[in-house]
Amino acid sequence: TGFSVFVVGVADVDYNELAKIASKPSERHVFIVDDFDAFEKIQDNLVTFVCETATSTLQCFYFLSGFKGFKMLESYNLTEKHFASVQGVSLESGSFPSYVAYRLHKNAFVSQPIREIHPEGLPQAYTIILLFRLLPESPNEPFAIWQITDRDYKPQVGVVLDPASKVLSFFNKDTRGEVQTVNFDNDEVKKIFYGSFHKV
Numbered sequence: 001t002g003f004s005v006f007v008v009g010v011a012d013v014d015y016n017e018l019a020k021i022a023s024k025p026s027e028r029h030v031f032i033v034d035d036f037d038a039f040e041k042i043q044d045n046l047v048t049f050v051c052e053t054a055t056s057t058l059q060c061f062y063f064l065s066g067f068k069g070f071k072m073l074e075s076y077n078l079t080e081k082h083f084a085s086v087q088g089v090s091l092e093s094g095s096f097p098s099y100v101a102y103r104l105h106k107n108a109f110v111s112q113p114i115r116e117i118h119p120e121g122l123p124q125a126y127t128i129i130l131l132f133r134l135l136p137e138s139p140n141e142p143f144a145i146w147q148i149t150d151r152d153y154k155p156q157v158g159v160v161l162d163p164a165s166k167v168l169s170f171f172n173k174d175t176r177g178e179v180q181t182v183n184f185d186n187d188e189v190k191k192i193f194y195g196s197f198h199k200v
Helices: 013-020 034-059 189-195
Strands: 009-012 030-033 060-062 068-070 088-093 100-104 143-149 155-162 167-173 179-184
Touching: 009 013, 009 034, 030 034, 068 088, 167 189
Parallel strands: 009 030
Antiparallel strands: 060 068, 088 100, 143 155, 155 167, 167 179
C-alpha cells in the first residue's frame, strides 16, 4: 500500500479498536503504554519495527522530518524475489517470524556501483541503520559490514566489525582526504557480537 500505520494507545484503551486502525500484524504495529511517561519502555521496539518496515517496503521514503531514506537491501537485489541471483546469499527467518533475513556465506560479495544507489553521492549528513546478527561461524578477523570504495576499491567510508576485539568502528575521510576513525567498544556494543539480532 505504500504506508504502514503504527498505533500507540495510552492507558485505558481498547486493543481491538487500535488493531483495526493499525497495519497488520497487530503485534508489530500496536503499542500500549500506561501513561505518557512510559513511552521510553516501548521506544526501542517501536524504532526497530518502524525501521524494519521502512527498509522492507519502500525503495525511497521520507521521514517526518523531511530526510530522504533508501532501501539498501533492494539496491543489492536482496529481496525474496531476487536473492537467489546473488552468489553466497540464502534466505532464512528474520528477527521476527513475519520478516526474512539474508545470510551472507563466506563466498558472498555484495557490491553495487555507488552511482546506482546514491547518484549524487552521500549527503553531508546521513544516518546508517543496520539490523544484523553475527553467527558463531562468522570470521574472527575485522570486516566491513558496509562500506563505500573508490574506483580502485580503496575504502572511503564504512562500518567495520572486529569480532575478536568486540569493537565497532566507523571511518570516513576528512576534508584533507585523511582517514579518520571512531571506535565503539562499550558494553552495549559488545552485545552485538553474541549471536542475536541487533540494530545499529
